[in-house]
Amino acid sequence: AQTVTQSQPEMSVQEAETVTLSCTYDTSESDYYLFWYKQPPSRQMILVIRQEAYKQQNATENRFSVNFQKAAKSFSLKISDSQLGDAAMYFCAYRRGNAGNMLTFGGGTRLMVKP
């Protein structure tokens, strides 16, 4: 079975600085997708970024980028120029490719942004 591990229960960053959230996963599949979701206090789950396993290029969405290391099964999220609105729970998630439906989530990392 697939597992997703986020080893940092809490992280803090100064506003305008950069922070990296860690995620590792375990799978025997070669085709899969990885996601980072943000859950602010409103509890709405918001997709931040996604990565297809077959792509070597790291995904980037504005201030958010990932470092995808397939051999190491690592998928970290970098947030640049942190803003107060970035404060939230961040969940890393895995989904098997093709017919895969179920998202397997990590335990989450609470990010605090200091003004």
Place this chain on the structure above:
Amino acid sequence: SAVISQKPSRDICQRGTSLTIQCQVDSQVTMMFWYRQQPGQSLTLIATANQGSEATYESGFVIDKFPISRPNLTFSTLTVSNMSPEDSSIYLCSVKRGGPETQYFGPGTRLLVL
């Protein structure tokens, strides 16, 4: 993306009662998913709801406890039956859309069972 609404947004219920949560999507989707997020925890998939067939439940979840309906391609309901305080959670509806197929989530229903 997808616009997903859920009703109710929150509720406080008594032990032994049942609550039905509704999920409405802005356009047709083949599969809808129901997740549970217990307090301070991550999300766990309860079941996948396909239109015109029985829902598929994940290990640890049963139809008698969490009956699901999927009457059309834009709507689904999840019922939490015979509730106990352990059912206090956020219940989230999700759909898969886009390329690569990405899952989007509704705002969630926060349930407190006394």
